Amino acid sequence: MCTFQPIKAWRYFVQALASCQQFAFLTPESQQRYHSSQQSGNELHDHSIDTLQQAVYWSSWKSEREMRGDLYLPDFSLSDKELAFYPPFFPTPPAPKAEIEASSDPRLARERTSWYFYLSEISLRRLASRISAEMVGLQTKHPRRQAYLAAAAAAVRH
Known part of the structure; x- marks a missing residue:
């Protein structure tokens, strides 16, 4: 239980x-x-x-x-900008020699694949965080719904 x-x-x-x-x-x-x-x-x-x-x-x-x-x-109590972003670095990848060994060891190959998934998840979270921060900024700048939607549409077109 x-x-x-x-x-x-x-x-x-x-x-x-x-x-x-x-x-x-x-x-x-x-x-x-x-x-x-x-x-x-x-x-x-x-x-x-x-x-x-x-x-x-x-x-x-x-x-x-x-x-x-x-x-x-x-x-x-940090600013919205400080809270919007993940730390400014990516994790250090495994040593290059591990990549050479991974070609012959299935366990190391799975580990490398999981590493790429891990990095892509961090990238997606950073992107989602930046998009969210941008949307909040647009909403603050354009409090009326119609103006906000127009500004969001204009931002997407560019």
Whole structure:
């Protein structure tokens, strides 16, 4: 038998996010190093720890945002713009050598496929968040329904 406790579950996701704040990959310096190594093709750093930490971070972030919306909980006192977007980076992909090994190992191939699903879900959530923020902005700018619909139609055409 199970007892669902959504408020308690949400609190655990918030606590997980608070714990994630100590992860090194969240520092601007770490992000800069990662992007520099990607551009230069220099793969000296083993990103496996970053990948695991980022998976925990993103899963906690996504789950907290979903539960907050479902439970109609008040949001943090951030601006609408800050709340509208997910963190400005994507999780670090698994090491390239894993992709070579994946061609011969079905388990690694499934893992890689799930990784692409994970990245696409993040992309779709970011897109939905940006669309929602844009719609809220249009509604604020055009409070009358007809003006709002005209502005939304004009935005879609461009």
